[in-house]
Amino acid sequence: QKEVEQNSGPLSVPEGAIASLNCTYSDRGSQSFFWYRQYSGKSPELIMFIYSNGDKEDGRFTAQLNKASQYVSLLIRDSQPSDSATYLCAVGGTSYGKLTFGQGTILTVHP
C-alpha cells in the first residue's frame, strides 16, 4: 500500500462545476496536509494546507480533513479552464516536515 494515494484521473469536469479531488494516507501520525497544483512543465505551487479536522475554505477552494478516516480532499468550486493541472496531495509526518506526495490527480476543466 502506498503511503499517500490519489486517483490519477484524469478527472474531467465542465466549466463552472465543482471538482472533487481525494487523497488517503496510511500514517495515522501525520499532522499536516497540503494541496499543491502543478501545471505541465512547472514546479508545484501551494494551494492550501490544513492541520485540523474539518473544512478550511480559501476563495474557490475548500480543503477537508478527516483524520479518523485518514482522508483529505480538495473541492474546487466554479471550476475554470485555468484550473486544469495536476493536483498533488502531500502529507507531513511528526518530525521535521518531510513531505510524502501522492502520485497526483490530473484535472481537466472543459469549457
Added chain:
Amino acid sequence: GAGVSQSPSNKVTEKGKDVELRCDPISGHTALYWYRQSLGQGLEFLIYFQGNSAPDKSGLPSDRFSAERTGGSVSTLTIQRTQQEDSAVYLCASSSAVGAAKTQYFGPGTRLLVL
C-alpha cells in the same frame, strides 16, 4: 521577495558523467529539501537540510548521490557516474522553520536528461 532558484534549468549529460545541481533557497529559510520527480510520477524525497547539516538522507537512491549545503544557504546536489534512470526533474524546496506544519516552497526545478 525572490523565490527558490535552481540552476541549471536544463541539463543534458552523457551516461557516466558527473553533474552538479544548485539550489538557492528563499532568504532566511533554514530548512531545505531535495525531491525528484520522474516522468509521470509523484515527488520522491531525497534529502533534508537544517542549516548545513543533513539529518535525513534516507531518500538518496544510491551512493552516487550526495548533497551539501554551505553557509546555511546554497545547496548542491551531485550525481556521480550518471545513469539513464537518473533522468528526472530535480526539485528543491525551502521552508522558514522546522516542523511538520511548515509550508515548503518549490523552485522551478532542474530537468536532467542522461543520454
